[in-house]
Amino acid sequence: MSDNTTNNKRIAKNTLLLYARMLLTMTVSLYTSRVILQVLGVEDFGVYNVVGGIISMFAFINGGMVAATQRYITFEIGSGNKEKLKRVFSTSLQIHAVISILVIILGETVGLWFLSEKMVIPNGRMESALWVYQCSILACVVNIMSIPYNADIVAHEKMSAFAYLSIVDVVLKLLIVYLLMLSPFDKLVVYAVLLLIVQLSVRLVYTRYCKKHFEESSYVHSFDVALLKEMSGFAGWSFWGSLAGVLYTQGLNMLLNVFFGPVVNAARGIAVQAQSAVQQFVTNFQMAINPQITKTFASGNLEQMHSLMFRSARFSFILLFFITLPVLLETDFLLTIWLKTVPDDTVVFIHIMICISLIYTTANPCVIANQATGKVKVYQAVVGGVLLTILPISYTVLKLGAPAYSVFIVHFCMELVAQFSRMYMLRKLINLPIRQYFNNIYIPIVGTVFVSIILPIFVHMQFEEGWLRFIVVGFTCVLSVSLSAFFIGFTKNEREFFLDKGLRILKNGR
Incomplete structure (x- = not known):
C-alpha cells in the first residue's frame, strides 16, 4: 500500500472521528447557549462575553507560540528526530510558563484598569464583572499551559483522543447548565466559576493522556538555548498574525462595547457561537489534514504538499458552503427556534461573519504551509500588517457614524487583501504556481457557488x-x-x- 493511500485513509479516519466529536459538542453548545442566555439575560450575557474578551486580548502574546509549538512538534515527528522532539516539547512548556506569568501581570494591571475605567458595565454589575474577569485570567493560564499537549495530540494525528475525551467536556457543561438553574447565588459569578472548574478538569485529562501515550510529553528540566532562540524567533514573527487575530476579534468586541454597550456584545456573542458551530465542520477536516501538509514539506515532497493544499482549500470551502447556505437563507427562522430572545443585529452579524469564514477556508492551507517552511518573517510582517489595519479602520468608520455591522464588512474586505498577499509570498517559499492555485481552488468554488x-x-x-x-x-x-x-x-x-x-x-x- 502506497504512502499516499495510507495518508489519505488516516485523514479520512481522523476526519470522521473529529466530526463525531463535533456533532456531540455542537449539539450541547447550541442547547447550553440558549439556556444560558435565558438564565443570565441579554445584558449579563453581553457582560460575560466582553469581560472575558479582555483577557483573550492579552492571549495574543501566546498566539505566535501556538503556531511555533504545533509546527516544531509536527516537523520533528515528520523528520523522525525523537531526541529533538523531546527537547522541543520541554522547551515549549518553558516558554508557555513564561507567557502565563506575563498574562497574569498584564491582566492584573492594564486589564484591570481598562475594565474599571473604560468598559461600559451596567449599574450594580461591576463586582460580578470582576469575578468573571479573575476567572477568565485563570482559565487563560490553564489554556496556555495546555497548548503543547494539544499540539502533541494533533501532530501524532490521534484525533480519537479529542473524540473520546470530549464526552467528559460535554457532560460537565451540561452539569453547569443544571447547577446554574438551581443556584440561588449571582448566576453570572456562578457561571464563570463553574466554567473555570470545567476547563481545569478537562485540561488535566488531556495532560494525563499525553503523558501516558507520548514519550516526549514528560517534561525534562533542561535549557536548550539554541532551540529556545529558534522557537522564540519563529513565534516573534508569528506575533503579528496573532496580534491581528486578537484585535479583529476581541478588539472589535471592545470597540462595539464602547460605541454601543453590552447589548450589541450579546448579539456578537450569539453570532460568534453560530459561526463557530458551522465552522467546526471545516475545522475538523483541516485539523486532520494540516499535519500532513507539514510532514510532506519536512520530507521534501512539494508536489504532494501542493496537492494537499489545493484539496484542503477547495473541500473546506465547499463543505462550509454546503452547511451555511441554508443557514444564510433561513437565519431568522433558525434564531427564532434556537433562542427565545434574539438580540438586535444578530442576523446581519451572522451573515457577514459566515462570509468571512468562507473566505478564510482558503487561507488556512497557506498559513500551515508557511509555518511548515519556518520562514515566517516577511510573511507575517505583510499579512499581519494588513490584518492589523482592521481595528483602526473600524474605529474610523464607527466614529463617522456607521452602524455596528460595518466593522465586520471592514474585516471581510481586509481578509480578501490578506489572502492575495499570502498567495504571492508562497509563490517563492514553496514554489507555488499562482495560476495553478487559482485553477485548482477559486475557479471551481466560484462556479460551484454561482450555480448552486x-x-x-x-x-x-x-x-x-x-x-x-x-x-x-x-x-x-x-x-x-x-x-x-x-x-x-x-x-x-x-x-x-x-x-x-x-x-x-x-x-x-x-
Missing part, C-alpha cells in the same frame, strides 16, 4: 417563513450544492473516487 444558489433562492422566495419553507429550502440546498460541487467543484479523479466509494457502499449494503 439559483434554485435555493428561487424556492426561498416562493414560501412564507416556517417549518415547510425551512425543510424545502434545506433539501434544495443539499441537492443543489451536492450536484454543483460534484460536477464543478471536484476534479475528474475526485469524482471517480467518490463514485467508486459510493458504488462499494451500495454493493456492500445489499
Whole structure:
C-alpha cells in the first residue's frame, strides 16, 4: 500500500472521528447557549462575553507560540528526530510558563484598569464583572499551559483522543447548565466559576493522556538555548498574525462595547457561537489534514504538499458552503427556534461573519504551509500588517457614524487583501504556481457557488417563513450544492473516487 493511500485513509479516519466529536459538542453548545442566555439575560450575557474578551486580548502574546509549538512538534515527528522532539516539547512548556506569568501581570494591571475605567458595565454589575474577569485570567493560564499537549495530540494525528475525551467536556457543561438553574447565588459569578472548574478538569485529562501515550510529553528540566532562540524567533514573527487575530476579534468586541454597550456584545456573542458551530465542520477536516501538509514539506515532497493544499482549500470551502447556505437563507427562522430572545443585529452579524469564514477556508492551507517552511518573517510582517489595519479602520468608520455591522464588512474586505498577499509570498517559499492555485481552488468554488444558489433562492422566495419553507429550502440546498460541487467543484479523479466509494457502499449494503 502506497504512502499516499495510507495518508489519505488516516485523514479520512481522523476526519470522521473529529466530526463525531463535533456533532456531540455542537449539539450541547447550541442547547447550553440558549439556556444560558435565558438564565443570565441579554445584558449579563453581553457582560460575560466582553469581560472575558479582555483577557483573550492579552492571549495574543501566546498566539505566535501556538503556531511555533504545533509546527516544531509536527516537523520533528515528520523528520523522525525523537531526541529533538523531546527537547522541543520541554522547551515549549518553558516558554508557555513564561507567557502565563506575563498574562497574569498584564491582566492584573492594564486589564484591570481598562475594565474599571473604560468598559461600559451596567449599574450594580461591576463586582460580578470582576469575578468573571479573575476567572477568565485563570482559565487563560490553564489554556496556555495546555497548548503543547494539544499540539502533541494533533501532530501524532490521534484525533480519537479529542473524540473520546470530549464526552467528559460535554457532560460537565451540561452539569453547569443544571447547577446554574438551581443556584440561588449571582448566576453570572456562578457561571464563570463553574466554567473555570470545567476547563481545569478537562485540561488535566488531556495532560494525563499525553503523558501516558507520548514519550516526549514528560517534561525534562533542561535549557536548550539554541532551540529556545529558534522557537522564540519563529513565534516573534508569528506575533503579528496573532496580534491581528486578537484585535479583529476581541478588539472589535471592545470597540462595539464602547460605541454601543453590552447589548450589541450579546448579539456578537450569539453570532460568534453560530459561526463557530458551522465552522467546526471545516475545522475538523483541516485539523486532520494540516499535519500532513507539514510532514510532506519536512520530507521534501512539494508536489504532494501542493496537492494537499489545493484539496484542503477547495473541500473546506465547499463543505462550509454546503452547511451555511441554508443557514444564510433561513437565519431568522433558525434564531427564532434556537433562542427565545434574539438580540438586535444578530442576523446581519451572522451573515457577514459566515462570509468571512468562507473566505478564510482558503487561507488556512497557506498559513500551515508557511509555518511548515519556518520562514515566517516577511510573511507575517505583510499579512499581519494588513490584518492589523482592521481595528483602526473600524474605529474610523464607527466614529463617522456607521452602524455596528460595518466593522465586520471592514474585516471581510481586509481578509480578501490578506489572502492575495499570502498567495504571492508562497509563490517563492514553496514554489507555488499562482495560476495553478487559482485553477485548482477559486475557479471551481466560484462556479460551484454561482450555480448552486439559483434554485435555493428561487424556492426561498416562493414560501412564507416556517417549518415547510425551512425543510424545502434545506433539501434544495443539499441537492443543489451536492450536484454543483460534484460536477464543478471536484476534479475528474475526485469524482471517480467518490463514485467508486459510493458504488462499494451500495454493493456492500445489499
